[in-house]
Each structure stands twice: as structure tokens, then as C-alpha cells.
Amino acid sequence: MNTDPLPWRPIMPGTQPPLDAPGYGSTHRRHPRQAPIRIATTPTEAAAPRMTPAAYPALDDMTRYAGGAAVGERIIVAGRVLDEDGRPVPGAMVEVWQANAAGRYHHERDTHDAPEDPHFHGAARVFADAEGWYRYTTIRPGAYPWRNHHNAWRPVHIHYSLFGAGFAQRMITQMYFPGDPLLALDPIFNCIPDAAARERLVARFDLDVTQPEFALGYRFDIVLRGRDATPMETP
């Protein structure tokens, strides 16, 4: 019996950013010149660490820190973690981090002249349920400048880190907000060639996620790589 793991599905052309992106200065000296070498899927890429709340405690509310309430507009973000076959990825670990409402990170290397918030740290860790749903409460982050080019500003975003059921599903991305005028100007967002793939990084306002008298809700689904179902040719 052939017990070899199924290969991961190849990436759909244009739907992932390149490593060499002339418009994004930090890639210039960090992108490999040589193409990665394609390898057949082995148990190393098929398996993945079991990330559980027992070992990696969950935290689903960023609006309180150090004994006080963070400043800014409270929001709820919810969505599903799916694979490319549309199946939920139960237990997927989702880490998120972000700037505060003024666009300042709780980070020693962030020198942006915007107020720090002693009651906002800006990181959370949640786990997808059996249907792939995750959810957390936070403060809507602010836009902030960066030094990539003259008058460069990052669109409002929340960073996402995901662990799925296979090592090859590991990924980090960013969630953006609908209607942000900075999206059209952002080299990091626009490095993704395919317009539909870019739009999938933009959350949508969702009245079903919105909680009455409490917070606006946004929906953001994430799709991790799927297995290539194409059967192997048998002679």
C-alpha cells in the first residue's frame, strides 16, 4: 500500500506576492536570487506541530491590558479558517498582532511620534473551532508612516499568523479594512499581482458579527493550502 502523503496543491499563479518586489525596499537585500527547489512532499511537510490551548494559552480580548481599558474604537473580528477544498481547519492556531488606535506598536523599535497606550499591548491568540470559526475583540488600529518612500503610510491592518494541519500550511499575512484609501498606495498590499487575491485580504463589515450596544464586527476568512487531489498516474 502506498502511504506517501499527498502533495500540497501548487500555488495559483499571481495569487501570492513575489520575494523580489522592487517597490518594497526591504526586499532588495533579503530576497534569494535563486528559485527555491521544489521537493516532493514527505512526512516532514505533511505533519505539523499540534498547537493547543493547553500549551499555548488563548487570549481573545485585546481591549484590556495592565488593569485598564484601551483607548479607541472597539471592534470584533470573526471568520473561518478553511482549506482550498473549502473544509474547515479545526484547531488552527491564529496569532494576531497590531498597532494601537493611534498607529503605534507596543514595541521598543517603533519610533513613530504617536501616543503609546499603557492599556493596549496588541497581541492575541485564538483557536479555530470544529467548524473553523475564530473570533477576537480588539481596538481598530491606526494607520502609521513608514520610510519605504516619500510620505509612505501603511493602510490600517492586523497581522495574522496561522498554523494549520500541515507544516506546508504555515503562513503569515495581514488583514486590511474596507474602504481604506491607503490600500491603493501600499506597495506591500499591491505586490500581490492578482486583484481578486488582494481583495481577499480586505475584511468586510458584517452586521451579524456586530454586537448590539458593544462593537462593530468584521468578517475575515482565511484559506490555507489544500492537498492536490490529482491522482498519481499509474502505469
Place this chain on the structure above:
Amino acid sequence: MPIATASQTAGPFWHLIDVPAWADLLRADGPNAGFTGGDRIVLTGRITDGDGAPCPDMLVEIWQADPEGSYEGAFHGFGRCATDPDGRFRFVTVKPGPVRGRGNATQAPHVAITLFARGLLTHLTTRLYFAGEALNATDPVLATVPAARRGTLLAQPTGKGEWRLDIRLQGPEGEDGETVFLDV
């Protein structure tokens, strides 16, 4: 069919999700507390860019099998480490065993490495192998790497149970010093 979500850079401030203790897979309060099998090893390295300058803001993760070469056993083979101002990382773990490959192949002991950072719009994946391991000669992944570049995947011993693998994100044009990255 849905299409996989696009990757984006981790940026310079990913340390908000860093837990420095995770670089020690054998930490007393971690998922391997009480695990006593295998040989303790220390994995170190330095990450540099195309100018040879250290990369001080990298998110380095490892994923490995247990000493018997299994991913299904009690050992939790995941670690995360931030590089220091000189671009260095350091993990404490156990030496993985040989892992089954495709078909009847056997893979030499190895540790998968994933890199995220400012300037990396998608992550990079590579592997650490142990120099001098007999199984390296027949490892199916090493076999797909041109012989002149294989050395970039071989950690060298620097002391008892200590191994070092430096990673060069971008090599000089026309030379073989750039680390081999894998498309998995």
C-alpha cells in the same frame, strides 16, 4: 474552490507574538516537560542579507521529528526564536532521528526551518542537516540539491552536542553561498 490566502510580510514588529522561552523545546514548563528521550542538542546560526549584514529582526521557526524519527510521538517538535541584533538564533532541542521518506526511502535526520521577516513577502523554508551523518549520502531531498550548494544545508559541529548553520538570504551573483531554500 477557494484559493489560498495571499501571504504578507511579518514586518518589523512581530515580536508582539514572540515568547523567548519557545526557543528552548526542553523548557521545564513547556509541552516537552518530562520528555527524557534522545540527545540534547543546541542549534545556532547567524542570518545575513545580500550585503552580508546581520538580519536582527527575523522570526525563525523549527519543526522536527522525535529521536525515533516520528512526528506522531510525544515529542513536540516546534520552536520559535527571534534573531538578536547580530542576526543570531539559538534553539535547544533533541536530535531528531531518521525520518521515513516517500516510498521506501529514508530521510537523514533533519530540522525544517521557516523564516519570516520584514522584507519577506512570503516565508522561506529550508532544512538543517547534520554534517557527517551517513544517511546524508542517500537523503532524497539533499539529492535534489546541486552538489555545490548542498553545504548550505549542513550544520557543522561547534562543540559537544552543538551545531551551527548560518543562513545567507541572498548570495553574491554567480556564487554558491546563498542558502538553498525549498518549495514545499
